[in-house]
Amino acid sequence: MSDVIVIGAGPAGLAGAIACAEFGLKVTVLDEFFRPGGRLLGQLYEEPSGNWWNGIKEAERLQQKTKDLAIDVRCGVSVFNLEKDELLWNVHTNAGSMKASYVLVATGSAEYPIPVPGWTLPGVMSIGAAQVMTNVHRVQVGKKGIIIGANILAFAILTELQLAGIQVDRIVLPEKSPISQEAGEPEEVLKSLLSAAHLAPSLLLRFGSVFMKNGLLRKIALNFYPKGGMKISGTPLQLRKAAMEIVGKKQVEGVRVVDITPNGATVPGSDKIYEADFVCIAGGLYPLTEITAVAGCPFQFVPELGGHIPVHSEWMETPLQGLFVAGNITGIEGGKIAMAQGTVAGLAIVKRSGKEAGSIDRLLQKSVDYVRDVRQHAPIQFNPGVDEGRQTMKELWVSKYGKEGKVIS
Amino acid sequence: MNDKDLLVCRCEEISDEEIREAIRQGARTITGIKRRTRAGMGLCQGRTCQRLVARILAEETGMKPEDIDPGTDRPPVKPVSFGVLGGVAND
Amino acid sequence: MTRSADVVIIGGGAIGTAVTYYLAKRNLKVIMVEKGDIAQGTSSKCDGNVLIHDKLPGYDASLAKLSQDMFPGLTKEIDYDMHWTRKGSLLLIESQQEMEVAKEFCRKQQEQGLPVRIMDQYEVHEDEPKLAKDIIGGLETQCDGSLDPMALAYGLTHGAQKLGAEILTYTSVTGIGLNSDGSVGKVITDKGEILTKNVVNAAGIWAPEIGAMVNLKIPIKPRQGQILVAERTFPVARRKVVEFGYLMAKFEGDNYQRSVPPEMVEYGIAFVFEPTHANNFLIGSSRRFVGMDITCHNGVLKALAQRAVRFFPVMKDINVIRSYAGLRPYTPDHMPIVSDSEVPGFYVAAGHEGDGIGLSLITGKLMTQIICGEQTEITIDPLRLSRFADENVSA
Incomplete structure (x- = not known):
């Protein structure tokens, strides 16, 4: 029997497993995908420093470490239920049930569509599906595509598609509606893109980002936004165009697009159909929390973190004894933060297990500080309010369960 | 095609308009909409449409996003065969 | 805001909505009060059985048949698709001993004029080719039917509203005011009072709480049942399919033990297969007393799945996509309470355990007849609350 079962072999889960194993805990990692790495597998982009972030390489590095530490990583195993008996957590999977004193849930996030x-x-x-097909399965998703939805995720993946030689014809917005909400409003979209200007290396977006934080300048910019769009390494980003309908008889043949005003209103009579044989919809990410929900963990709605989040401390501990969380399940952020959080969770488990009495408190505190540090320097900010979101969760924890380090039950 | 025909729940093929009709009939929760329309009852169990349904509910009723109950997750959180669940997969 | 009504119905499940509908048909001013949404409790956490096959010949079967025969008419008279079908049901017979009992059971039901018959081994496999090969026969009840239980409650609500009934959802009853003579005077809710002389307690598992407001003990206890939901698939069977052995264990008491693993007995597992209008199916059933807990216990889910594969091996590769648990309002003698009470104007329609959907319509009709002071369609003696008067009940 393992001491710790980690659900999810992405950056958070692998880092957590490594932290536990480094202190002698016996760890099993489960992932439903056929190889470890999670969302790291799709990531490849240039950081502001000019360095390239290669997620696949990073995943391989972590995987090598798990091998060195004799961590049992089982791929193709999906967890369908999690419940606790008197003492142990029971993890029910398609490969049988297993028990452990500690469970780290690092299931990451899922995409929502528009x-x-x-x-x-x-x-x-x-x-995201296009990303996985391209980077992991090496399957060509199509010859000429259109992306609907202009957000950070779409930009990051656009670069990857381009690197794979796939032509992305243009990026347009979804039609403004109660469902698409701010994703259909050019001004809101522009605002959110500025936090990742380096991913959109066009003159306006890269050098204009400081000025563009001013609302008036943003409005002016949108009024003069070129009809053909600004190019992002070859692909026009058309903030003043919205997709009204994906057309095709048996499969995608094109997208009917209409001009829109800076606040998203459609311009009548401006319809035009652009040909494409595939379409990517970029909605956004939300935390994949079901496993913690069926385990009985309480939740808190924190919009800045991506929705309903399992209540947790800065030590990544939930109110359920022995249950920890890390990575995107606790709020949508980048892979480096997920890794840092995984380390915190792993060290917190080590502390709770009593394996290491001496230095663990100091290490744990250092790891918590490191998460903040990584966040400050993160190249991608999925939500500009993430700091406030983290603070909300921290305050909730302290008010309900007291300070970190207190033994909870 | 107009918004009325826009599919929101792909698994069960439930349209935007059907969801609004359920709200008009008195549904005030995502679960209440699900029970009236089957939106979210299919293979993906609402993983795709739940947030969309929440937005429609907020729009129709004026509820705040934080007041919308996300519904109850129940096992299995991933589809699992009767054989595997019952422990008789390899008999 | 103070309202007034001829009758106030407490509870918006299958029973409450049926009582509301049939009272509204009499041109009475009725108000239904529900603390949550329509069908939020047991009626959305069950299956849609409208059966007589599990009823003992005699009063039980007669009551169930009366109710069942009301469904075709109701689903026509209300403009709401309740997905009513009447494809019959099949009880599976596993052994010669079961076959003997089934034949006697069948004979008695036939004497009562019910459309039931024994199918032999050849016929049952011809009819349901995906059955496990060792099943030796079946007991078919041709008139059995099913519908979507939530749609039933929504439909009855819709029908009642058209007839002028007022439906107050998300409204909690906090008390019942009595007149100086001890009779019902008003219903107090968190959204105001309703002046009325008549109250129907159709609160299901919460009926004891409502009863306590007028110092009445109602011996209903929540009994949990878990159900598995399968993915959409090819038809596994044509109709409702249930294991007969469980019924036998119920009827024969200590004289009969199923040869099943101990957890099947511990969790009260009885194989129940229900095809739905959405082309998937539901698998039940379990029976456990766990208080008000509606979480699904993995051990029960496992036992349910195992039992399902025993009867339909083809299910081995079909996916379960969800489970749910509901609390059935259990009474000590397994019969519902459809009754007046010692408090004038206070009526009870609750305690149907697993038969609430099937018996909903006759319950609505009987309660209407009781309140209107008419001769009831069938005697309600076995359903009276007073039958528990001598028992030392713990409400």
Whole structure:
């Protein structure tokens, strides 16, 4: 029997497993995908420093470490239920049930779509699906595509598609509606993109980002936004165009696009159909929390973190004894932060297990500080309010369960 | 195609308009909408449409996002065969 | 805001909505009060059985048949799709001993005029080719049906509203005011009072709480049942399929033990297969007393899945996509309470355990007849609350 079962072999889960194993805990890692790495597998982009972040390499490095530490990493195993008996957590999987004193849930996030008429046609996929097919399966998703939805995730993946030689014809917004909300408003979109200007290396976005934080300048910029869009390494980003419908008989043949005003209103009579054989919808990410929900963990709605989040401390501990969380399940952020959080969770488990009495408190505190440090220097900020979101969760924890370090039950 | 026909729940093929009709009939929770329309009852168990349904509910009722109950997750959180669940997969 | 009504119904499940509907048909001013949404409790956490096959010949079967025969008419008279179908049901017979009992059971039901018959081994496999090969026969009840239980409650609500009934959802009853003579005077809710002389307690597992407001003990206890939901798939069977052995264990008491693993007995597992209108199916059933807990216990889910594969090996590769647990309002003698009470104007329609959907319509009709002071369609003696008067009940 393992001391610790980690659910999810992404950056958070692997880092957590490594931290536990480094202190002699016996660890099993489960992941439903056929190889470890999680969302790292799709990541490849240039950082502001000019260095390239290669997620696949990073995943390989972590995987090598798990081998060195004799961590049992089992791929193709999906967890369908989690419950606790008197003493132990019972992890129910498609490969049988297993027990452990500690469980770290690092299930990451999932994508939500923006429905556009015609979005059920073959050839329409989520941007993340296109990423996995391209980077992991090495399958060509199509010859010429259109991305609907201009957000950080779409930009990061666009670069990857381009590197794989896939032509992305243009990026347009979804039609403004109660469902698409701010994703359909050019001004809101522009605002959110500025936090990742380096990923959109166009003159306006890269050098203009400081000025563009001013609302008036943003409005002016949008009024004069070129009809053809600004190019992001070859692909026009058309903030003043919205997808009204994905057209095609048996599969995607194109997208009907209309001009929109800076606040997202459509310009009548401006319809035009652009040909494409695949369409990526970029909605966004939300924390994949179901496993903690069926385990009985309480939740808190924190919009800046991506929605309903399992209540947790800065030590990544939940109110359920022995249950820890790390990575995107605790709020949507980048891979480096997930890794740092995984380390915190791992060290917290080590502390709770009593394995290491001496130095652990100091290490744990250092790891908590490191998460903040990484966040400050993160190249991608999925949500500009993430700091406030983290603070909300921290305050909630302290008010309900007291300070870190207190033994809870 | 107009918004009425826009599919929100792909698994069960439930349209935007059907969800609004359920709200008009008195549904005030994501679960209440699910029970009236089947939106979220399919293979993906609402993983795709739940947030969309929440937004429609907020729009129709004026509820705040934080007041919308996300519904109850129940096992299995991933589809699992009767054979595996029952421990008789390899008999 | 103070309202007034001829009758106030407490509870918006299958029973409460049925009582509301049938009272509204009499041109009475009725108000239904529900603390949550329609069908939020047991009625959305069950299956849609409208069966007589599990009823003992005699009063039980007669009551169930009366109710069942009301469904075709109701689903026509209300403009709401309740997905009513009447494809019959099949009890599976595993052994010669079961076959003997099934034949006697069948004979008695036939004497009562019910459309039931024994199918032999050849016929049952011809009819349901995906059955496990060792099943030796079946007992078919041709008139059994099913519907979507939530749609039933929504439909009855819709029908009642059209007839002028007022439906107050998300409204909690906090007390019942009595007149100086001890009769019902008003219903007090968190959103105001309703002046009325008649109250129907259709609160299901919460009926004891409502009863306590007028110092009445109602011996209903929540009994949990878990259900597995399968993915959409090819038809596994044509109709409702249930294991007969469980019924036998119920009817024969200590004289009969199923040869099943101990957890099947511990969790009260009885194989129940229900195809739905959405082309998937539900698998039940379990029976456990766990208080008000509606979380699904993995051990029960496992036992349910195992039992399902025993009867339909083909299910081995079909996916379960969800489970849910509901609390059934259990009474000590397994019969519902459809009754007046010692408090004038206070009525009870609750305690149907697993038969609430099937018996909903006759319950609505009987309660209407009781309140209107008419002769009831069938005697309600076995359903009276007073039958528990001598028992040392713990409400």
